[in-house]
Amino acid sequence: MSQMFGSTRRESVKRMRLGLLLVTSALVMGTACGSTDDSADAGSAEAPSSAFPDNPATGTPVRIGVINPEGGPAISMPDNRRAAEAAAEYANAHLGGIGGHPIELEICAAKEDPASNQDCANQMVEKGVAAVVVPSSGHGAAMVPIITGAGIPYMTPSGTTPAELTSPSAYALNSGFPGSLAAMANYAAEQGYQKVAAFVIDTGAVIASTQALGDSTFGAAGVELKIAPVTPGTPDATPQVSAGLADGVDVVAVIGDATMCTSVLRSMMTLGADQAKMIIQPCLDPSVIDAVGDSLDGATAFLGADIDSDEPEAVLYRSVMERYAPDADINGFTFTGYQAMLGLIRAAENLEGEPTAATIDDAIKSAVDVPMPAADGITFTCDGTAMPGMPAVCANQGIIAIVEGGKATDPKVGQ
Incomplete structure (x- = not known):
């Protein structure tokens, strides 16, 4: 597996176009909501005391904004906000806040409409x-x-629009779904798979964009991609799965929200299908695992974070959340609030002068090889060179497990 993110992937990434952002945007909307099952059975290790030094922030506060989807008719993700708050509290108590100043959050709940x-x-x-x-x-x-436009830096774990991935002072910590798609293609090629059936949530322009950009990922890797659309909310995807598995498919990719993952995987069980599986983070939602049992064992997961292992960053994530947001569900996309907030804090660690929008922006641009929160082994550098054509992306690495x-084990990182 050590070569799965090798030169083939780098060439595929170079050929990606911003049209793939349509896929990413729709997937964010489709995968945002997950189970709120208790997550106490994640890794049992606790972060050492050295991860919680006695270094409280003092002085005048620095105000950091958090815009999070909450209270909308379709999407509400309060645990993301709780994770961002937990990271800020952790930094205020143990990391000296930002530049020695305590972080004061300004929260705005967005209903996920323009x-x-x-x-x-x-x-x-x-x-x-x-x-x-x-x-x-x-x-x-x-x-x-x-x-x-007001000179304020904007940080997100994974951008979903061209503005987020190309604008000065906008920073996307990782390559998100575009990177995962390229990684899937190259992993399939390295495993010798010749044909992939991708069950993709049929929302907005997802299907058309995925098909149009197939040559940039699977085609470039020499793997045939067969896309099988699945309508959101489909309770039984057996007809779609049956059609998608025809013609000698070697491996399936499941790309959608937790509900779609459940529908596709249960349909595979019904059909007795035993093809290898490639999945993204929502398919590890507790609701999916409860529904499909051990049928996912052996699947390959392409992830934006490692929250289950005993690696130091995963352990720190769980420990911080347990200490500062004990009632939050740490599964699903909750890590995005923690990852973005702590990523900002770490990137601004060496800022010069008072923590203002300008000095924080300068610090982010000049920070090199910053450890990615909740993603052990990945670092980010926001100097515009991580991903050709997407200057706001700060890292092109990913996690495969x-x-x-029901857990992501043996995580590997590469580029």
Whole structure:
């Protein structure tokens, strides 16, 4: 597996086009909601005391904005916000905040529509925040021009719009779904698979964009890609799965929300299908594992974070959440709030002078090989060179893991 993110992937990434962002945007909207099952059975290790030094922040606060999807008719992700709050509390108590100053959060709940997100962006400018963290959103285009236009840095774990991935002072910590798709293609090639059936959630332009860009990922890797659309909310995808598995498919990729993952995987069980599986993070939601049992064991997961292992970053994530947000569910996309907030804090560690929008922005641009929160072994550098054509992306690495007992095990990192 050590070569799975090798030169083939780098060449595929170079050929990616921004049209793939349509896929990413729709997937964010489709995969945002997950189970709220208790997550106490994650890894049992606890972070050492050295991870919690006695270094409280003092002095005048630095205001950091958080725009999070909450209270909307379709999407509400309060645990993302709780994770961002937990990371800020952790930094205030143990990391000296930002530049020695305590972090004071300005929270805006967006309903995940352009008007609401734009209003939140305007509020951040009016309140004079020094940076804005956005754990997850499909409406970056409505926020980035306002926020960065005011000279305020904008940080998100994975951008979903061209504005987030190309604008000065916008920072996307990782390559998100575009990177995962390229990694899947090259992993399939390295395993000798010749044909992949991708069960993809049929939302917005996802299907058309995935098909149009197939040559940039699977085609470039010499693997045939067969796309099988699945309508959101489909309770029984057996007809779609049966059609997708025809013609000698070697491996399946499941790309959608937790509900779609459950539907496709249960249909495979019904059909007695035993093809290898490639999945993304929502398929590890507790609701999916409860529904499909051990049928996911052996699947290959392409992830934006490692929250289950006993690696130091995963352990720190769980420990911080247990200490500062004990009632939050740490599964699903909760890590995005923690990853974005702590990523900002770590990137700004060596800022010069008082923590203002300008000095924080300069610190992010100049920070090199910053450890990615909740992703052991990955570092990020936001100097515009990580991903050709996407200067706001700070890292092109990803995590690949094998599913065992409903958890991502043996995580590997590469580029």
